[in-house]
Amino acid sequence: MTMMLDKQAKEDLIDRGYSRRQLGRIAAILGAGAAAQSMLVAPALAQQQAGRGIKGAVRIGANECWTGPFPSGVAAMAEAAQFGNWYDPDNYRGDLIKTVAAVEGLPETHIMPWPGSGGPLVSIVAAYCSPTKGLVTADPTFESAWRTAAYMKAPIAKAPQAVGKGHDVKAMLAADPNAGLYYICSPNNPTGTVTPLADIKWLLDNKPADSMLLVDEAYLHFSDATSAATLIGARKDIIVMRTFSKLFGMAGVRLGLTFADPSVQERIMLFGPAAGGLAITAMHCGNAVYTEAALIKARRAEMIANREETIAWLTKKGIEVHPGSQANMFMVDWKRPAKEMQAALLATPEKVQIGRSWPIWPTVGRVTVGSASDMAAFRSAVAKVMNV
Ligand SMILES: Cc1ncc(COP(=O)(O)O)c(C=O)c1O
Missing domain, CATH: 3.90.1150.10 (Aspartate Aminotransferase, domain 1)
Structure with a gap:
């Protein structure tokens, strides 16, 4: 099944150099095309x-x-399961956002829940990369961003990472000083190494203002690193991404988060999957475990x-x-x-x-x-x- 891109998304892609012929192909990876998405994401x-x-x-x-999830999460899922006939009867979505905002010290407007983080990762690459605006990552790192950029025919620059170290942010900027998206995975998959917050801040302060920085913190809770969420403030050029698939033991439950300015969240959604909402079981579980x-x-x-x-x-x-x-x-x-x-x-x-x-x-x-x-x-x- 393929998603129809909305008019604004189509115009945006055409402005970024895509031909009308290419739009269908791009729609295929952003929509509910499960086969295409899992090829890129997972x-x-x-x-x-x-x-x-x-x-x-x-x-x-x-x-x-x-x-699996902590006992409070399993109990919350069981509770939510009873109300599975309703879309979201007690505003579990609102409760989850409130809880996350309180834990992270972010405004509620900056928090967006997703069914996992792999989907928004694909959407973020689609939103910020194009044939003229490349992707920069470390190497090795989680390949989903590479795959999506390749599908989008965007240039990909990889800065090799030294054994035992985090990303070399200076090499990342040098690899493409004018990229559309800089992707930092910290702790990094597959090395588990952390890129120090000071290095992430350096990249944020030195990259071009019109490029986006994505910090994928899928494994943050396994480390004692400080989240890059602390760098967001009033900025509109950084996204921090989380998932409940790792320490929270919810890979099969499907829940993820993006933290960013509301205008950035809107842009991710423009290239996001067709509306389908989240399972109330996932949202209620996520809400219960986040404060544990x-x-x-x-x-x-x-x-x-x-x-x-x-x-x-x-x-x-x-x-x-x-x-x-x-x-x-x-x-x-x-x-x-x-x-x-x-x-x-x-x-x-x-x-x-x-x-x-x-x-x-x-x-x-x-x-x-x-x-x-x-x-x-x-x-x-x-x-x-x-x-x-
Ligand atoms: C670094 C990183 N980001 C994102 C994901 C996507 O995970 P999920 O879609 O389950 O949130 C993974 C999964 O392995 C990952 O390793």
């Missing part, structure tokens, strides 16, 4: 789909959480303990792990094509599904941090495959 989803049917696999391949500061801290601590235990074990076995991850993933240099290791670990009795590799580092694969028992199974499978 390598994780695609990987999950590829793993379907592997009963009992240890899922540490797609950066999901090893456990103690449980967030405890889940982060559990992840860190599991991550560090496995990194220490790998290191002791002489297997190289990239340093610096502050999120629920780490990069292992297998010293052979990482794809081979992915297949080999899946073929063990433990059936461990690890993550993929990125072209810039073909021998390095991403491993998601799972539960203590997931990580024990991973270590046992690695011991067999590597003979260590």
